[in-house]
Amino acid sequence: MFESDRDAEGVRIELRALTKHYPGQPAPAVDNVTMDIPAGELVVFVGPSGCGKTTTMKMINRLVEPTSGEIRIGGRDVLSLNPDELRRHIGYAIQQVGLFPHLTVAQNIGLVPKLLGWPQPRIAARVEELLALVHLEPSAFHDRYPRQLSGGQQQRVGVARALAADPPVMLMDEPFGATDPITREHLQNEFVRLQKQLRKTIIFVTHDFEEAIKLGDRIAVLREGSHIAQYDTPAAILDRPADDYVAGFIGQDATLKRLALLRVTDVPVTDSLPDPRLPQIAADASLREALDLMLAHGTDRCSSTAGVLSYATLCAAVGNRSQEELVAGDR
Ligand SMILES: Nc1ncnc2c1ncn2[C@@H]1O[C@H](COP(=O)(O)OP(=O)(O)OP(=O)(O)O)[C@@H](O)[C@H]1O
Structure with missing residues (x-):
């Protein structure tokens, strides 16, 4: 579908004057946002609850239809594509994980490849490969059901499922949010390692500024209406916060955070x-x-x-x- 589906490396995402006004709401949830997400980069959206992060993300895979504006992925106009078809080419991982309870781990991971018509042996090989990639022993986890996994293991399966069809674009909405701090750090470290290898274009939503610094090639600090307060590398944001609003997100320990980078x-x-x-x-x-x-x-x-x-x-x-x-x- 996208030019780079063949080699599965990331493609550029362009948002142009993107707006979502939910019916009956006094103001747009996302108000005239223009942003470029470079190919192969991980961009983190941070901002207060309700500022429009999830709405912006969900317009990219058309779980929410924009009121106006344009979205291009790899140069293709997303709004002219079939939404179901589009979603099979964009990995999506969310905090609630959303694994199907009646399907095994292997069936959950293999779902999108199956919908894309991959032959069964290729799906089976891909599932094994992904389980190993997210450090879940294939023979031990393959046939389990989601209820037989811990929260952290479920989130790993969620990430594996989002990667299954090797999409060039991934959208991740607090994918590690439901885990304890130790598991979370472990998942973050694994994810940094994975992304170094995969170089997908990823949009990652989090409330956690430390997580944004650790994972992001760039961070978009957002205000109400998804207005961009600052969009830059973690080091540049820590060194030169655009204003008090951004400084407030960084917190008191900017120097320690810079040392962590x-x-x-x-x-x-x-x-x-x-x-x-x-x-x-x-x-x-x-x-x-x-x-x-x-x-x-x-x-x-x-x-x-x-x-x-x-x-x-x-x-x-x-x-x-x-x-x-x-x-x-x-x-
Ligand atoms: N389906 C909907 N109908 C009406 N209003 C909505 C709907 N979904 C979200 N909103 C409103 O749009 C605004 C942005 O919501 P959104 O979920 O995008 O924010 P967010 O930044 O992701 O928040 P959080 O960090 O709490 O998840 C909020 O004011 C929310 O109440």
């Missing part, structure tokens, strides 16, 4: 020889984890396989001078 390997080491006497940090850990380790050990240095990392380096990474440098600068 950077890896140990992103900054220079003070000594390229690892020091086994210092607290040890994984090379792929974040600078926030490195700071946590230093604080826990009461030291201003830690070591990874790449060498020794200092507190002053962390300060420099977020554009601040450390206490040591400030004192030295005063001399």
